[in-house]
Amino acid sequence: VQLVESGGGLVQAGGSLRLSCAAPGRTFSNYRVGWFRQAPGKEREFVSAISWPGSSTYYKDTVKGRFTITRDNAKNAVLLQMNSLRPEDTAVYYCAADPRYGLGLTEVGYDYWGQGTQVTVSS
Numbered sequence: 001v002q003l004v005e006s007g008g009g010l011v012q013a014g015g016s017l018r019l020s021c022a023a024p025g026r027t028f029s030n031y032r033v034g035w036f037r038q039a040p041g042k043e044r045e046f047v048s049a050i051s052w053p054g055s056s057t058y059y060k061d062t063v064k065g066r067f068t069i070t071r072d073n074a075k076n077a078v079l080l081q082m083n084s085l086r087p088e089d090t091a092v093y094y095c096a097a098d099p100r101y102g103l104g105l106t107e108v109g110y111d112y113w114g115q116g117t118q119v120t121v122s123s
Contacts, residue, residue: 001026001112005095008117011085015121019080020072021095021114028097029071033078034104037091037119044094044107050078051103058103063089085121092116 007019021033034049048059048069057069068081082089096110104110 001031001097003095003097003112003114005093005114005117007080008093008119010120010122013085013087013121013123015085016081016083017085017119019082019093019095019117019119020075020077021080021097022075022077023097023112024076026076028076028078029073031097031099032102032104032109033069033071034096034110035069035080036094036096036107037089038094038116039088039091042091046105046107047093048080049103049105052099052101056103058105082119085119087121087123089119090121091119093119 004022032052035047038044050069066084094116095114097112098110
């Protein structure tokens with residue numbers, strides 16, 4: 001399964017970005033999807049996830065209230081809306097997907113990964 005991410009970029013602190021993860025040729029609504037990020041010199045960490053079936057969501061504590069994960073079934077994509085961005089949100093953001101039921105909160109819960117998109121938040 002190929003995952004295509006888009007929407008990263010450079011933004012000032014307090015600004016917003018919306019990341020998109022698409023799976024061309026796949027019914028993406030039948031996959032659980034997660035977002036992870038890796039900052040320079042740090043290990044990759046969980047950010048948010050949306051379940052399959054249904055659309056239960058889960059967030060890392062430090063992004064709760066600022067980030068929102070949703071499905072856009074019309075575009076066969078999963079979106080991560082990021083508001084009130086902080087310099088510590090700077091990282092490469094990765095989309096991951098898996099056809100197993102439930103929520104995936106760790107990397108082992110996903111078999112398919114995107115190439116990553118850079119998010120840089122300036123102070």
